[in-house]
Amino acid sequence: MMHEWIPREFAFLDAHVPTLFVAFLLAAAAIWLMDKALAAWGIYDLVWYPALLRVALFFGLFSVFGLMVY
Amino acid sequence: MLNMQPINRGMQRLLAGLSTLGQGVRFVADCLQQAATDWYRQDFPLIGYLFKYLLAALLALWVALKMEMDQPATALLTVVIVMHFRSGMVITKSYYRLIGTVIGILFSMLLVAWFAQDRFPFFIAAALWIGMCTAGSLVYRNFQSYGFVLAGYTLCIVGLPATLTPWHTFQIASTRMSEIGVGLLSATLVSELVLPQRLWENIQAVVRSKFRDFSVLLGTGAPAGLNQPFLKFMQDVYQLEAFRSSAQFETDDARVHSATINRLNVQFMAVSTTYVVLQRLIQRLHSRAALKEADALQALMQPLSAAVLIDGQPASHAEAITQVQQAVAAFQQDFDACLAVQLQHLMMMHPEVNQLEVETGGELLSRLAKELAAYLETYALLVAQPRARKVASREFTADQLHMHIDWLPVSIAAIRGALTLLILAAIWMTIDWPSGILAMTLGVITSTLFAASPAPMATIRQFSVGVLLGIVLVYISNVFWLTAAHDYVMLCIVITPAILLTAWLSARPATALVGAGLGIAYFLMVGFNQALGDNPVKYFNDSIALMVALVVSGIMFSLTDYAASPWAQARVFTQLRKLVVDACLHTGMTAPGFEMRTRDLIQRSGSVHRPQAAESVRVVEALCAALEVGHAVLALRAVARGLSAQPYQLVQRTLTLVARYYKQPGLVQQQAVLQWLDHFLAWLQGGEYADALLSSQARKLITQLHFIRLVIAAELPQDLASTSTGAAS
Numbered sequence: 001m002m003h004e005w006i007p008r009e010f011a012f013l014d015a016h017v018p019t020l021f022v023a024f025l026l027a028a029a030a031i032w033l034m035d036k037a038l039a040a041w042g043i044y045d046l047v048w049y050p051a052l053l054r055v056a057l058f059f060g061l062f063s064v065f066g067l068m069v070y
Numbered sequence: 071m072l073n074m075q076p077i078n079r080g081m082q083r084l085l086a087g088l089s090t091l092g093q094g095v096r097f098v099a100d101c102l103q104q105a106a107t108d109w110y111r112q113d114f115p116l117i118g119y120l121f122k123y124l125l126a127a128l129l130a131l132w133v134a135l136k137m138e139m140d141q142p143a144t145a146l147l148t149v150v151i152v153m154h155f156r157s158g159m160v161i162t163k164s165y166y167r168l169i170g171t172v173i174g175i176l177f178s179m180l181l182v183a184w185f186a187q188d189r190f191p192f193f194i195a196a197a198l199w200i201g202m203c204t205a206g207s208l209v210y211r212n213f214q215s216y217g218f219v220l221a222g223y224t225l226c227i228v229g230l231p232a233t234l235t236p237w238h239t240f241q242i243a244s245t246r247m248s249e250i251g252v253g254l255l256s257a258t259l260v261s262e263l264v265l266p267q268r269l270w271e272n273i274q275a276v277v278r279s280k281f282r283d284f285s286v287l288l289g290t291g292a293p294a295g296l297n298q299p300f301l302k303f304m305q306d307v308y309q310l311e312a313f314r315s316s317a318q319f320e321t322d323d324a325r326v327h328s329a330t331i332n333r334l335n336v337q338f339m340a341v342s343t344t345y346v347v348l349q350r351l352i353q354r355l356h357s358r359a360a361l362k363e364a365d366a367l368q369a370l371m372q373p374l375s376a377a378v379l380i381d382g383q384p385a386s387h388a389e390a391i392t393q394v395q396q397a398v399a400a401f402q403q404d405f406d407a408c409l410a411v412q413l414q415h416l417m418m419m420h421p422e423v424n425q426l427e428v429e430t431g432g433e434l435l436s437r438l439a440k441e442l443a444a445y446l447e448t449y450a451l452l453v454a455q456p457r458a459r460k461v462a463s464r465e466f467t468a469d470q471l472h473m474h475i476d477w478l479p480v481s482i483a484a485i486r487g488a489l490t491l492l493i494l495a496a497i498w499m500t501i502d503w504p505s506g507i508l509a510m511t512l513g514v515i516t517s518t519l520f521a522a523s524p525a526p527m528a529t530i531r532q533f534s535v536g537v538l539l540g541i542v543l544v545y546i547s548n549v550f551w552l553t554a555a556h557d558y559v560m561l562c563i564v565i566t567p568a569i570l571l572t573a574w575l576s577a578r579p580a581t582a583l584v585g586a587g588l589g590i591a592y593f594l595m596v597g598f599n600q601a602l603g604d605n606p607v608k609y610f611n612d613s614i615a616l617m618v619a620l621v622v623s624g625i626m627f628s629l630t631d632y633a634a635s636p637w638a639q640a641r642v643f644t645q646l647r648k649l650v651v652d653a654c655l656h657t658g659m660t661a662p663g664f665e666m667r668t669r670d671l672i673q674r675s676g677s678v679h680r681p682q683a684a685e686s687v688r689v690v691e692a693l694c695a696a697l698e699v700g701h702a703v704l705a706l707r708a709v710a711r712g713l714s715a716q717p718y719q720l721v722q723r724t725l726t727l728v729a730r731y732y733k734q735p736g737l738v739q740q741q742a743v744l745q746w747l748d749h750f751l752a753w754l755q756g757g758e759y760a761d762a763l764l765s766s767q768a769r770k771l772i773t774q775l776h777f778i779r780l781v782i783a784a785e786l787p788q789d790l791a792s793t794s795t796g797a798a799s
Contacts (some may be wrong), residue, residue, distance in 0.1 A: 015244075016242065035783070039325055039326055040326070051262040051263055051266050054261060054262075055259065055262060055263060
């Protein structure tokens with residue numbers, strides 16, 4: 001599995017950074033891109049609560065990335 | 071036989087009574103429903119907002135406590151700073167706050183790494199940084215400006231504590247960053263998910279009301295002068311821009327329509343300016359007793375005014391807008407014929423009338439109709455709400471709103487920010503002040519946050535009221551309540567009153583600053599950071615520090631209150647003239663660019679916020695005059711582009727003379743321009759240009775030159791004297 005070879009912490013300029021933080025940033029970036037696409041394709045018009053969808057997507061993606069680490 | 075009559079009568083009465091009762095009940099129900107709708111529309115959003123505010127703050131507090139962060143109050147302070155009615159605004163504000171914080175932290179770490187061993191270079195570098203941040207907060211608009219404020223403020227909450235224990239710098243920086251991150255995340259999450267208030271409704275409301283006001287103005291004319299409506303339009307333009315710039319993180323239509331809104335704004339600027347210029351021309355004709363020409367122009371404009379309103383009302387729905395569009399298109403088509411008929415009519419009835427005035431007005435009118443048609447087209451696109459996919463395929467880009475930056479007030483603000491920090495730092499170092507860092511923090515917040523305020527003294531006064539309120543509240547909560555708070559729920563109960571009061575005060579525009587002061591002071595001082603409970607010595611030291619910071623920054627603001635000084639206004643006039651000079655000489659200047667720069671200059675001068683004041687009226691007058699001549703000059707240059715060498719040189723000479731006049735306004739220069747224009751016009755009207763010009767080109771040149779001549783000739787000698795002394799002083 002992936003979590004066997006992804007470290008939970010790594011040194012960035014001699015500072016310990018949790019890999020979860022990187023996962024958070026990656027998820028945020030991915031959602032940012034996805035959000036643009038969803039808005040441009042008008043998906044948000046079909047959804048009852050667009051903000052909830054967006055937040056849910058983010059947490060889903062973040063959890064996926066997080067589970068890769070742990 | 072039983073007599074049924076009384077029973078029947080009784081039944082009838084009963085029925086009548088019941089129906090009256092029914093009516094009464096229905097009436098009461100209607101009233102209640104009405105009241106409920108009113109309540110839902112007016113008061114419910116406020117209550118919902120207070121609820122969201124509280125929820126976000128408590129969530130941030132819970133997470134910060136759960137993660138055992140050093141200063142949970144920093145997370146709360148972050149929530150207080152970024153919370154806003156609209157969720158799009160919260161996300162945008164958080165975004166810029168995050169950027170500002172990251173940059174501030176990086177700079178703090180650099181600063182500590184370089185100068186931790188010596189305080190003088192440290193504070194000089196810190197002062198330079200604060201100066202830069204203040205300047206940035208003044209140059210940029212809306213929440214971008216906010217990012218700079220935060221970059222400065224972060225230096226105080228990370229860099230200054232780190233100087234005391236340099237070996238902990240990284241730890242301080244990372245915990246502050248996490249606390250701020252927790253605050254930002256809970257604020258955005260709560261305002262996105264709980265009762266979200268969308269920007270798109272605001273944007274539509276502004277767009278529609280702007281259209282309505284303008285239609286009414288165009289359809290019925292302005293009864294009480296043009297300055298007030300023009301100022302109102304200007305405020306609307308910038309408000310719409312503020313909304314638009316915050317819409318980039320929204321999920322709704324606002325983001326998709328961003329380019330359309332921008333384009334609408336630019337087109338609206340153009341059409342409102344042309345209308346004002348035309349009305350000023352008519353007024354000028356009236357004041358010169360050229361009534362025939364003025365009447366002819368008004369008669370020409372009549373069909374356009376009639377076209378904009380439908381049964382005396384501005385168009386409200388899509389069909390009505392289409393109808394108005396068709397009417398305006400018809401007006402454009404018939405306009406040349408109408409103008410010819412009107413001119414002929416004038417020639418027959420009043421041969422003494424100067425036709426050129428009417429032609430000049432006609433040129434403006436056809437420009438107005440063209441711009442109005444373009445504005446209507448974009449407005450219809452926006453209001454008819456086509457679906458997002460169609461919007462994405464709209465291939466246009468509108469100009470960005472250009473900025474006009476006046477470096478003098480920006481540098482004054484930068485110096486003020488830097489000096490405030492240095493003065494407080496000097497006090498800190500001389501008297502070994504335990505609360506010096508807090509004082510510097512508040513001093514930097516006030517001097518960067520209020521740098522763009524049009525009336526900084528009043529702002530500081532309001533903010534101080536909030537800070538005093540916060541100090542009192544902190545005393546009550548630290549001494550009486552916090553000592554009894556043994557768990558999370560009790561802690562929440564202790565801080566809830568302060569949070570709600572802050573939220574309520576900052577939700578009302580009149581007391582927004584009081585709310586900001588209260589929130590900032592309370593959460594800077596509240597006693598549950600390292601250890602729960604009260605420490606009277608620290609409390610009094612901190613309160614005195616906040617007061618000293620306010621006094622110092624108040625004194626600095628009053629010493630350098632640029633916007634209220636008489637120079638500022640003289641400088642605005644000079645700069646307006648400078649922009650006209652640029653329009654004459656600078657080849658890169660376009661009409662929308664010129665328009666936006668002039669408006670931005672006036673917007674930044676702060677006059678827009680005091681529409682009633684006499685000097686604001688003068689400023690708007692000057693703005694209109696500058697717009698008038700600037701657009702005429704740009705139109706002249708557009709005509710000149712297609713000319714052959716000889717007339718082109720003549721136009722260039724005209725432009726040089728006009729530029730010289732606007733650079734140094736004076737009677738001599740005015741006479742020189744007027745003489746040259748008379749000479750040029752006479753040459754054109756004499757028809758000696760035969761082979762150098764087409765007659766259509768000549769007509770265009772004549773109308774533009776005549777218009778410029780009218781505007782310049784209308785500037786009165788005493789105005790010239792006052793502006794030239796203003797420029798000199």
